[in-house]
Amino acid sequence: MPASTPATQTTAAATEDTGGPPGSSRDRTRASVPTRSGSATIRSCALGDRRTSSPGSNQRRTPTSSTARLTWDDEALYVAFESEDPDVWGTFRNRDDPIYTQEAVEIFIDADADGRTYDEIEVSPHNVVFDAYFPARRQGMDLSWDSGLQSAVKVNGTIDDASDRDKGWTVEMRIPFARLHSVPHVPPQPGDRWRFNLYRLEMPDRKNAQGQAYSPLFVGDFHAVDRFAWLVFDR
Numbered sequence: 001m002p003a004s005t006p007a008t009q010t011t012a013a014a015t016e017d018t019g020g021p022p023g024s025s026r027d028r029t030r031a032s033v034p035t036r037s038g039s040a041t042i043r044s045c046a047l048g049d050r051r052t053s054s055p056g057s058n059q060r061r062t063p064t065s066s067t068a069r070l071t072w073d074d075e076a077l078y079v080a081f082e083s084e085d086p087d088v089w090g091t092f093r094n095r096d097d098p099i100y101t102q103e104a105v106e107i108f109i110d111a112d113a114d115g116r117t118y119d120e121i122e123v124s125p126h127n128v129v130f131d132a133y134f135p136a137r138r139q140g141m142d143l144s145w146d147s148g149l150q151s152a153v154k155v156n157g158t159i160d161d162a163s164d165r166d167k168g169w170t171v172e173m174r175i176p177f178a179r180l181h182s183v184p185h186v187p188p189q190p191g192d193r194w195r196f197n198l199y200r201l202e203m204p205d206r207k208n209a210q211g212q213a214y215s216p217l218f219v220g221d222f223h224a225v226d227r228f229a230w231l232v233f234d235r
Contacts, residue, residue, distance in 0.1 A: 047200050047212040064168075066105070066200040066212050072233065074187040079173040081105040081123075083200055088159050088166045090124045096131070096143050099124040103203055105171050108228065110195035112182035115225050118195075119147065119180055123171045127153040133181055138223050148179040162206070188233040195228035 047066040064084035071078050083105065092099050099122055100106070110118040116137065122130040131147040134140060151173050157166025177186045185192060198214040199222055213222070215229035 047198055047214050064202060064204075068105075068198045068214065070231070072188065076177060077109075077173075077175045079107055079171075079175065079198075081171040081173075081198075081200065082168065083170070083202075084168040085125075085157075085202065086165050086167075087162055087204060087206070088125045088155050088157055088169050089162070089203075089206065090126045090128070090160070092124060092128050093126060095129055097128055099128050099130050100201060101209075102201070104130070104201045106199040106201070106222070107173070107175075108197045108199070108222065108225075109175075109180060109231075110182075110225055110228060111180050112184055113193060113195045113230075114182065115195070117182055118223075118225060119145070121147050121149055121173070121175060123149075123151050123153065123173065125153060125155055125159055125169050127151055134223070137225055138221075145181075146179065148176040150174040190233060190235050192233045194231040194233075195225065196231045197222070197228045 047068060064086070066081060066083045068082075069080045085103070088103070090099065090102050090104075092102065102124065104122045104124045106120065106122040108118055108120050110116075116135070118134050120130070120132045120134065124130075129147075129149055129151060131143075131145060131149060133142040133145040135142075151171060153169060153171050155166065155169045157168070158164055159166075159169075177183055177188065188194075200212040202210045202212070204210065211222070215227055217224050217227045219227070
């Protein structure tokens, strides 16, 4: 996925949906996320029903759609997820809680494309952040690492209420380049190529997990670095 450098800056944050009756939607914003406008081109990609387990397994595929958009400037990578979800929920409330066991969106970044070291950043519908550094695939998980992430979440529906039908939720992320590991250039130079992947975890019945990925894995492991896609920076 290429990303493009924008020209000007504005500040935007998720706001409460006023299209329904009072209390029908909750604003889960925890921070304003700087976004970019002007001559920016934001690259968009769909997270389809990518197989996240071994071929031939009986894992169900996610019936809802997810879309991610990426752009960048000299200081940070910006990622926005939009996920359809009829029941938006989550029980975790604290930083680095295991939100990957419930509903979350995720980005994995291998900035120097060495196929070994990488950063993992996740956000839940309650805007709980999980971030960790891995010096090797699934080894040495470092939860002390702080990605410097700024995130904002908006739920289009009533979070944690299974009695009604929600429409979905959106996430905005600002990820500072200076906090990521093994970044070849800060800021990235045109032509720089990173490895990355995007994921969405969904539990429609609050029991069984379903997954989506941008780059198909064909193995039951989101940490399959060799299956990551390429992120190419251009102007």
